[in-house]
Amino acid sequence: MDDIFSTRRSVRRFQDKEVEQQKITSILKAAQMAPTWGNMQCQELIVVRDREKIAKLAGLLSEKNPATLCTGKATVVFAVCGNPLRSGFYKGVQVTRYDQWFLYDLGIVSQNICLKAWELGLGSVIVGSFDHEKAERLLEIPGEYKLVSLIPVGYPDHKPTPPKRRELDDFVHYDTFSGK
């Protein structure tokens, strides 16, 4: 298989080459098309291009985070934020078992970003391990919104080895959980 689902990789080394605005816009349009809870579209995306801010964001990644260097080197970082009360809530009342559907929505938005970037010849990596509070302050995100992930994007500088996936047999169940 060589479709974008199987060839996409998390890329953690970028060339110095800047990502063109046209490609950034294509990525944003892919994010716009993501399905969301009740089509509430809870996402807010901050396109960080300011070199100083990108460097500061890289400094907020968890210690030994393998994405630190590439985040600092990226010419664009997407900060994926959302309003938690727009997914899974009607008029402020939680309507399903889960109160964090916004994370689900933002996961799909993030996947659209990464797959579109890949289709355009760009690498990306979803970064979830960083100091969220400090990053929210740096990006001046209002209190009712939560920053969930950072996605540095750039021209790949290498071809990462695909990490192993579980076999279908190992996680697919037919008809019931015990079904083979």
Ligand SMILES: Cc1cc2nc3c(=O)[nH]c(=O)nc-3n(C[C@H](O)[C@H](O)[C@H](O)COP(=O)(O)O)c2cc1C
């Ligand atoms: C929610 C989420 C958070 C992640 N956080 C980080 C991170 O903080 N640092 C990092 O280097 N990679 C991070 N990753 C990337 C994963 O490590 C990567 O997707 C996984 O190892 C599989 O590799 P692949 O994307 O090349 O298939 C994250 C991925 C997801 C989905």
